[in-house]
Amino acid sequence: MEYRRLGRAGVKVSTISLGSWLTYSKSIEDQTAIQCIHRAYELGINFFDTANVYNLGEAEKVVGRALQAFPRESYVLASKVFHPMGDGPNDRGLSRKHIMEQCHASLKRLGTDYIDLYQCHRYDPETPLDEVLRALDDLITQGKVLYVGVSEWTATQIADAVYTSRALNLDQIVSNQPMYNMLSRFIEHDVIPLCEREGIGQVVFSPLAQGVLTGKYRPGEQPPVGSRAADSEINYFIKQLFMQDRTLSAIQHLQALAAEGGYTLAQLALAWTLSQKNVSSAIIGASRPEQIEENVKASTIKLSAEVLQRIDSVLEGLVSYEKPNF
DSSP: OOEEEOTTSSOEEESEEEOOTTSBTTTBOHHHHHHHHHHHHHTTOOEEEOOTTGGGGHHHHHHHHHHTTSOGGGSEEEEEEOSOSSSSTTSSSSOHHHHHHHHHHHHHHHTOSOEEEEEESSOOTTSOHHHHHHHHHHHHHTTSEEEEEEESOOHHHHHHHHHHHHHHTOOOOOEEEOBOSSSBOGGGTTHHHHHHHHTOEEEEBOTTGGGGGGTOOOTTSOOOTTSGGGOTTTHHHHHHHHOOHHHHHHHHHHHHHHHHHTSOHHHHHHHHHHTSTTEEEEEEOOSSHHHHHHHHGGGGOOOOHHHHHHHHHHTTTTOBOSOOOO
8 A cells, every 4th residue: 555645744644545425324234334444444544534424424433433443543534524414504514613513523423532634525605714714723723633624625715725824824724625537637727736836635536436437337228236326316426427428438448458457447547546646545435345455456556658648548528627516
């Protein structure tokens, strides 16, 4: 396993990290989730990502129980705040009230005294930015949070946070968590250049494009039963972004390219992501330990300039540089 610094911070995270969105305490049994987390740890993954909103706190509970088996200092634990956790007017957003209350609730669910990386899950236009940043800084001062980051913020929003924190002498954000993969590259235009300059690392989610970059979906065929694309509750996101026949046909060519190198398409997709500028870690999801075993191998794959060029040629005209609305 390779480890990289999280942006400018001194802490090092595994280049492959394990997330819990759409899986833990929802689509798979808790015991299987715990087995996945334990196997990930055994394989060198030290970075585990969750959020309060994932199944309204239940995912945090599973992650927390699983990680109790290991020394607290041996892993980096990330969670998030923003999305609604109740029906009240203050049960959402990034107000000081919501941030503080949800951090305390996450700590209790995770069964820990501190969260290594606490992230603003989205930008909140209804709360003054200085209020958000002061609340996060206070959590750091209190020792409840070690580092702070954001997720899916625009370059302008990240820049505002950087300059406001600097002006107020507050701890600055060290990470951004955007969607990023071979097919969706919207952060390349302005987010990555800004973050490189300011020492903010990318912790990217959906590096396999919700499973599309594993090759399991084929043009003209119905999605396999039990897959995310076959689940009517969550497939809107996948279908809108990645499930066009032209894209699925191109992915079959990528699968052949991966086979030439002696690895799977998923490994190729992860290795591509880790080869890009400013990426600290790529978050994978897993419903079986075997998936983690396959994916962690991508940490050691180094793609040549020729292979990277061939990937771009295969995907020419199919890559999106527009930020999706979700």
